[in-house]
Every structure is written in C-alpha cells, then in structure tokens.
Amino acid sequence: MSGLQAHGVVRSYGPTPALRGVSLDVAEGEIVAVTGPSGCGKSTLLHCLAGILRPDVGEVHWRGERIDTWPEAARSRLRRTEFGVLFQFGQLVPELTAAENVALPLLLAGTGRRGAGRAAREWLDRLGVAHLADVRPGAMSGGQQQRCATARALVTGPRVLFADEPTGALDTLGGEEVLTRLVHLAREQGTTIVLVTHEPRIAAYADREVMLRDGVVDPTGLGLDEPLVPVAGPGAVAR
C-alpha cells in the first residue's frame, strides 16, 4: 500500500479528547486540506500523521509500514528525510541567514557544506527570495520569512509536506504568494501535502478537503448539525 493513512486515530491531552476516531487516506502526490473550526483537532491530526505525536488508539501507515509504533529516533529520522513540516510561524533560527537556515536540514542529514549552500540558494530562488540569502529573519517581512521556511521545508526533497496554517500569520497577498509557489513546486516534484487551514480560500488550493468537527471527520463537509433529508425535485429521487 502506498501513500499515507490514518486508521481510527484517537488522541487526548489528559482528559481533553482532541481526536475521537479519525481515518484518512492520502494518495502520493495528492494535496489534501484538513479544515474545520478552531479546536476541532486539525493540528493534533497533522502531528499524529507526521509522527510527532503518537495516537492513543489507532494506527498511522506510510508506504505500507505502520510508523506510529516506531521509536522516537526512527520517527525523527523520517521527519528529516521523507517528511517535512512547515508551521504557522516559520520558526527560522534568528541568528542564521536565510541561506544558512535553509542549508541546516541538509547539514544535519550529512550533506557537505558546499552542496548544502548551493541547494539552499537554489531553493530560495525557487521561492522567489534569492535576494534574501544573506539576510537574517529579523530583517524580513512575515511573508519573506515564510517563503524561506518553505524553502527549508522542501530542500531535503520530502515526499510529504505537513503544513499547519502556513499562511495564518500573513496578510492576504503574502499568504497567496507563499501558497501559490508551494503548490506549484509540490505539483512539479510530485510532493504530497497535508495542509491544515480554517480558511476555505486556502483549502481551495488542495485537490480535496477533509473537514473535522469535534475530533471526527464531518461527513457533510459543512458543519451541519443534522444530516439533510433528501428533497424531491429534478434529479432527486422521491420516496
């Protein structure tokens, strides 16, 4: 089995249930938006899928292997290689320049300084911020920082990128530019994206939307309290 799956994932924080049985199947190369109101469990699901958190109950599979039972060291290696993560606030290292920040994951993975530096500049260029290579995060706008963080998340060539409200801290135009480039590059490289967002406009960048509600997948996709009774009419079946 290829791709990424969650099977009946349950996760609580102490007495607070965050996920109450979530199943999800993400094909490789697919861009899936996880949406829903604040507190519905989006971030918890993303953390479980990315191997950052372990479910209390249920399983997470990647390319046919069950990964949620792997020891932390193995999951952490996965996040440095086949998985990448991008958060709302890019979390760049403030003491390092953009190029040094982007080169960091490659250096940690054992790439030589020269190669890492070259790749970092290439990725900054792809995100349209080559001119900021020698600038530190403190001197950049939020949108510029997030483009650098995106370059850093993609530089290792992850097969899956987990993005949690990646545009949440940006103005509309800044957010659009980050996402347009991110999705464009992902399609080019066949990267799978799990995109957490509460904005329909951002979710529209995905191929498909999965809505959570109170820790479960909302089958109506619209946050309806009660399922609709089908109405007789053109195209509807009267019964």
Added chain:
Amino acid sequence: MSTSHVLLGLLAAGSQHGYELKRAHDTRLPRAKPLAFGQVYATLGRLQRDGLVVSAGQEREAGPDRTAYTLTDQGRAALTGWLAAVEPPMPYVTSALFTKVAVALLVADLNAARSYLVAQARAHTERLRELTAVKTAPASSLADVVAVDYVIAHLDADLRWLRTTLARVADWHREVHP
C-alpha cells in the same frame, strides 16, 4: 459591465477595426465572457450615432469589418468621466442566492432552503478550487491571476454567507412562519 466604455478604452491608443477590438477585448479582459462580433458592431454603431467615435478609412465595398474607428474628443471625455466615476457600492441586495433562500422559505419548507444552501455551497467550493488551480498553473499570466482573484474573493465571501445562513436558516424560517 459596460462594453461601450471598454471599446472606448481600447480605441484610446489609436484607430482599430471591429475585429481587432474584439480580439483586444478578449486578451485584455481574460476570463470575461468573450465578446460576440455582432455585439461589437452594434456597440460601435451606437457610439458613432452618439458622436463618441467616427469611422475612418471606410471602404464601402468591403463591409463593416473593413471599417476602422477612431475616438472623438467627446468620446475621450466620456471615457475619462467613466474611469473616474466611483461605482455605487452595492446599493441594493440583488444576490440570486439571497433571493432564492428567501423565496424557498416562503413557498417551500425549511429543508428545501437548507438543501439549496448546501448544494450551492458545494458548487461554490468546486468553482473556488477550479479557479484557484489557475493561479498555480505555470502558463497563467498575471492578467489571468488578477481576473480569477476577483471571482475568488467573491466566491469566498458568498461561501461565508452561505455557511452563516445555513446556521441561521431555521430561525429565519420561524420569523417567516411565526
């Protein structure tokens, strides 16, 4: 949308034939409803009658598509005036969406109104995704992006309204049928 003002704008740079105007219109306003030739000639005829354009270099034998049109001073003034005039910001609530829910509550039951809202929200979401894909497609021009962004912003606003209304429609139904 004012086709006549767009044609005046396209003529501001110099005389053009009707078929050139149609092509320029479709290029400059991507994803607008393409202009029909008949509409171009009808509009040019009206503009000529009102003295806003004149036909130049007419070759009688060759038919209307061989005629070039030029902006007059009066036409240029009309164009400038139109460009500077602020459009009335939605003076009336004229949305087909709003009207349909209101009528549904009058003539049908609550469930019909909710079903419509859900179906409309799904259709809007679908269209939103379709247009967003234009923005990440490598071949898209900035004109394409600016054009679809206009529709995206409106679909997004509609979607918010559809979801809020879905949450309120039961109360609204009680107000209509106390």
